[in-house]
Amino acid sequence: MLLSKFVDELPIPPILKARWKDQFHTYYEVNMTEFKQSLHSELNDTTVWGYEGSYPGPTIEVESGEKVFIKWINNLPEKHLLPVDYTVHGAHLDVPEVRTVVHVHGASVEPESDGYPEAWFTKGFKQVGPYFRKQIYQYDNNMRACNLWYHDHSLGITRLNVYSGLAGFYFVREQRESLLNLPAGQYEIPLMIQDKTFNYDGSLYYPRKPEKPVVKLETSIVPEFFGNTILVNGKVWPFLKVEPRKYRFRLLNASNTRFYRFKLDSGQLIYQIGTDGGLMEYPIGVKEIILAPAERADVIIDFTNLEEKNIIMKNDAPAPFPDGDPANAVGI
Structure with missing residues (x-):
């Protein structure tokens, strides 16, 4: 679909x-x-x-x-x-x-x-x-x-x-x-990222059994399951209108299996200020951020002087990570 x-x-x-x-x-x-x-x-x-x-x-x-x-x-x-x-x-x-x-x-x-x-x-x-x-x-x-x-x-x-x-x-x-003067209020955005697959009627799909079941009971376990659709905060491939200023994003990989390797198609730096345990000693400008399932990152992205621009956050992490099928750098 x-x-x-x-x-x-x-x-x-x-x-x-x-x-x-x-x-x-x-x-x-x-x-x-x-x-x-x-x-x-x-x-x-x-x-x-x-x-x-x-x-x-x-x-x-x-x-x-x-x-x-x-x-x-x-x-x-x-x-x-x-x-x-x-x-x-x-x-x-x-x-x-x-x-x-x-x-x-x-x-x-x-x-x-x-x-x-x-x-x-x-x-x-x-x-x-x-x-x-x-x-x-x-x-x-x-x-x-x-x-x-x-x-x-x-x-x-x-x-x-x-x-x-x-x-x-x-x-x-x-x-x-x-006291750190970080972006706050409407400029601090939580981003929960998950992958899912949908049936044609809009319901959630999850595998019912392995290709070669070894037991008579109905099963749903598979070694790894990767959804073909990315959701952020419960919405499929959404967009966010931003002002030309700095924003703070609280990233969370809430997928069961999928890794994510995030980067911006504008090529600009993402400034990481925190990890799972809290704020780091100082910010680090990076081109990409890798998140394993349940991992979090606290980042600043600066949209100053980017009026009327469209910027896509992309994921190009293979699934399974790191040697699986390519993600084709799909925008999340």
Whole structure:
């Protein structure tokens, strides 16, 4: 299926609002639900999963040292959106088909709040097993400013749940960062990049079984699966209108398998200011940035004196990386 590029505007995930906030702690509630969302104007609305009715989920912003409590609520249907492979460890027939547990990727937390893969729970918080039984997670955020993300972590179906849409940004802020005069507000843009494949009716496609199945059970596992379409913030090949000034982009590779090697077709430098763990000691001007799955990068791109110009961010990373099929430098 061929979809037109750069016809839909880049959506920006909303900021999650706290249910309660005082000088001692902040409290959030986050629902996981199934809903329909437009991923491209030429597609029928796609059924996805998400947090608070949004794919990607709303961005959670916290201060360094802020004590945060989040109640994660599973309101997903009992039937999975994608084919489940019951031969995978953790996805056996004796466990519910739909189960979730949330992991804040990169956070420093106590084990019971880390999204232990076998600490899953279902709709109504029904849980089986001797693992951590906790629906409200505590995040002390005792780290410096950094770009984290939250996603599902259920054993055996993590790849399916994240592909379905269960992912979102989690930013840790601190006062020292605000003193650096970095682009902020509407000039700080989170970019969650994923690859997917669609059926002709607009629904998500995921392989149902290997070419040569070795078991009688229906399976969905393949060594690697690469979608043929790139989405940014839940939109297929979107565009972003920018002003002739500097922008800060928070890049996240939220794909299951695909690497990305980003570069600008204008040939200009990308100034990297941060990695997974936070801000670097000093910026580095680079021509390209490589991101593995779950990896993040914090960058500045300067559009000064580029009025009326069209600049394409391209990906030319082979799949699988680094010796697979060429990506043909497709624009993301």
